[in-house]
Amino acid sequence: MSSQRCTDIEENLEEDLADTLPDNSTSLTDVELSRRSFVKAAGILTAAAATGIPHLAAAQDGHAADATTPHTMTLSLKVNGTPHSLTLDTRTSLLDALREHLELTGSKKGCDHGQCGACTVLLDGRRVNSCLTLAVTANGAEITTIEGLANGDTLHPVQAAFLEHDGFQCGYCTPGQICSAVALLKEHKHNTLSTVSFETGNTTNPELTDNEIRERMSGNICRCGAYPNIVAAVRAAAKGVSA
Amino acid sequence: MNPFNYQRATAPEEAVHAVSARGAKFLGGGTNLVDLMRYNVEHPTTLIDVTHLNFTQITTSNDSTLIGAGVRNSDLANHETIRTNYPLLSQALLSGASPQLRNMATTGGNLLQRTRCYYFMDTAFPACNKRNPGSGCAAIKGFNRIHAILGASEQCIATNPSDMNVALAALNATIHVQGPKGKRTIAVADFHRLPGTTPQLDTNLQPDELITAVELPAPKFAKHSYYLKVRDRQSYAFALVSVAAGLEISSKTIQSAGLALGGVAHKPWHSLEAEKFLVGTVVSPDAFRKAADLALAGAKPYEHNAFKVELAKQSIVRALTLAAQGV
Numbered sequence: 001m002s003s004q005r006c007t008d009i010e011e012n013l014e015e016d017l018a019d020t021l022p023d024n025s026t027s028l029t030d031v032e033l034s035r036r037s038f039v040k041a042a043g044i045l046t047a048a049a050a051t052g053i054p055h056l057a058a059a060q061d062g063h064a065a066d067a068t069t070p071h072t073m074t075l076s077l078k079v080n081g082t083p084h085s086l087t088l089d090t091r092t093s094l095l096d097a098l099r100e101h102l103e104l105t106g107s108k109k110g111c112d113h114g115q116c117g118a119c120t121v122l123l124d125g126r127r128v129n130s131c132l133t134l135a136v137t138a139n140g141a142e143i144t145t146i147e148g149l150a151n152g153d154t155l156h157p158v159q160a161a162f163l164e165h166d167g168f169q170c171g172y173c174t175p176g177q178i179c180s181a182v183a184l185l186k187e188h189k190h191n192t193l194s195t196v197s198f199e200t201g202n203t204t205n206p207e208l209t210d211n212e213i214r215e216r217m218s219g220n221i222c223r224c225g226a227y228p229n230i231v232a233a234v235r236a237a238a239k240g241v242s243a
Numbered sequence: 244m245n246p247f248n249y250q251r252a253t254a255p256e257e258a259v260h261a262v263s264a265r266g267a268k269f270l271g272g273g274t275n276l277v278d279l280m281r282y283n284v285e286h287p288t289t290l291i292d293v294t295h296l297n298f299t300q301i302t303t304s305n306d307s308t309l310i311g312a313g314v315r316n317s318d319l320a321n322h323e324t325i326r327t328n329y330p331l332l333s334q335a336l337l338s339g340a341s342p343q344l345r346n347m348a349t350t351g352g353n354l355l356q357r358t359r360c361y362y363f364m365d366t367a368f369p370a371c372n373k374r375n376p377g378s379g380c381a382a383i384k385g386f387n388r389i390h391a392i393l394g395a396s397e398q399c400i401a402t403n404p405s406d407m408n409v410a411l412a413a414l415n416a417t418i419h420v421q422g423p424k425g426k427r428t429i430a431v432a433d434f435h436r437l438p439g440t441t442p443q444l445d446t447n448l449q450p451d452e453l454i455t456a457v458e459l460p461a462p463k464f465a466k467h468s469y470y471l472k473v474r475d476r477q478s479y480a481f482a483l484v485s486v487a488a489g490l491e492i493s494s495k496t497i498q499s500a501g502l503a504l505g506g507v508a509h510k511p512w513h514s515l516e517a518e519k520f521l522v523g524t525v526v527s528p529d530a531f532r533k534a535a536d537l538a539l540a541g542a543k544p545y546e547h548n549a550f551k552v553e554l555a556k557q558s559i560v561r562a563l564t565l566a567a568q569g570v
Contacts, residue, residue, distance in 0.1 A: 068245075068246065069246055070246045071246050071247060071248050071249070073249060089246070090246070090247055090248065090249040090290075091244045091246060091247070093277075112281065113278050113281065113282075114274055114278060114343075114344055117341065117343060120343055126317075126346045127342060127343045127346060128343050128346050128347050129274075129341075129343045129344060129347065132273055132274050132277045132278060132344075132347065133273065133277075133347065134249070134270075134273060134277060134290075136249045136292075137249075137270070137273065137292055137294070180342070180343065183342070184342070187342070190321075191321075192317070192321045193320065193321060193326065193333065193337060194337055195334065195337045195338050195472075195478070197337075198330070198333075198334045198337070198469075198470075203326065203330065214478075215477075215478055216342060218341055218342075218477075218478035218479040219340075219341025219342050219343045219344065219479060220341075
């Protein structure tokens with residue numbers, strides 16, 4: 001990243017921060033910065049750092065010559081039933097498209113490397129890590145996020161089960177856990193297998209035991225360790241009883 | 244991540260032509276390539292998305308089964324033909340990654356998965372012959388607990404991380420590829436390379452060649468196979484050691500055998516010596532131990548991975564035992 005671009009980002013950040021200040025305030029201490037604005041601003045700094053370092057490294061490796069101009073593409077996504085047209089840098093992940101461009105911040109960024117599952121969404125009905133999905137590859141796809149599961153004020157049965165069984169502590173991994181569990185139940189209805197099915201010899205029509213649930217939910221990490229309650233929630237949802 | 248052009252290929256010829264441009268790479272599910280781009284290990288200037296090519300079918304004819312390169316790992320693992328005739332492949336696939344990643348990852352992409360060597364994946368380490376040829380190998384004298392014990396070189400001790408590839412080796416699969424000069428096939432044993440003096444090359448696929456399909460020969464191990472994966476946690480982790488074992492048994496005598504190891508070498512380690520020994524022997528713990536000793540005869544561990552030698556032997560005995568039992 002050039003120093004010019006760093007400066008641009010700093011200026012944008014100052015503008016963003018300024019937007020959060022009442023006209024007559026003179027310093028940040030005069031106002032209560034909203035959490036959302038702060039997170040947004042901090043995110044810009046983080047993004048600057050995250051893109052800045054690879055750019056420097058790329059320049060050292062001699063890859064910078066034809067690799068400095070962003071490429072943009074216009075794509076269409078149907079998210080939670082609503083069609084959107086977006087023009088995005090091709091580097092944008094589906095997760096960032098949802099969070100930063102469509103303001104659907106339910107899907108979370110945990111590791112950004114496909115290792116934690118916090119970003120799990122349904123793409124054409126299948127659970128995927130939206131952090132490793134380039135938004136351009138999802139052009140034309142239908143996406144369901146945590147925001148799209150409930151029917152108005154009626155929670156999706158898996159959401160209700162997570163509430164009933166206290167399937168979380170801090171809640172950061174929960175949208176991914178729930179989207180993953182929704183897909184799990186659908187996959188199980190379609191008679192899919194897991195390694196546990198092979199280990200237990202149930203490779204025809206495996207029952208959704210706790211061990212099957214654990215294995216099938218293993219792509220979603222919970223730092224708080226709410227796993228027993230997550231398993232209970234998925235078990236209850238599978239049986240069609242959330243309460 | 245560096246900026247890049249993105250294009251969707253609609254025909255294999257178009258894809259092969261497009262990838263000949265400097266800095267262009269094929270994009271499958273992206274679970275490995277996009278990750279490595281984010282780490283700045285890979286920096287393609289053009290991505291050619293090949294997931295919209297018509298390579299998503301699994302067909303069987305003349306006893307062999309052809310798997311399109313674009314078939315997603317989860318679909319492959321759960322396909323009726325694969326579950327019934329090649330359960331070893333289903334089990335191996337389902338041992339890898341997570342349900343989300345398996346929904347994304349493609350058959351062709353899995354074949355091209357790159358190593359999880361920490362020194363390769365972290366550009367803060369200057370020495371990595373695979374990432375930067377000639378820069379040295381930080382793993383040989385570094386923290387090499389997850390590294391190779393078979394077939395390594397002074398230039399690289401990285402391992403191939405795939406589970407699918409191990410099963411494909413034991414099943415004697417054939418890789419179908421298409422390039423500017425036309426189509427050819429490569430036996431899976433010849434597809435992945437040992438590091439030698441060119442560890443930057445994982446496979447013998449040419450840069451402008453596209454994987455179109457994977458062919459499985461007539462099934463022999465449908466009744467007796469097992470994929471055993473040993474790792475630091477029970478799920479969602481790469482193998483320290485894995486074993487793909489397939490047996491064809493008649494009257495307790497082994498008629499044919501498939502045995503390959505994962506997590507121990509730069510390529511799926513297909514043990515022809517052990518297979519040759521097993522054929523004609525009666526199923527017994529002694530025979531399996533002998534096969535394990537043969538498979539690990541050339542093992543050369545490094546400072547932190549000597550445990551893998553015995554682990555691999557024990558794992559072979561267990562995988563063969565479970566395969567013989569049938570599940």
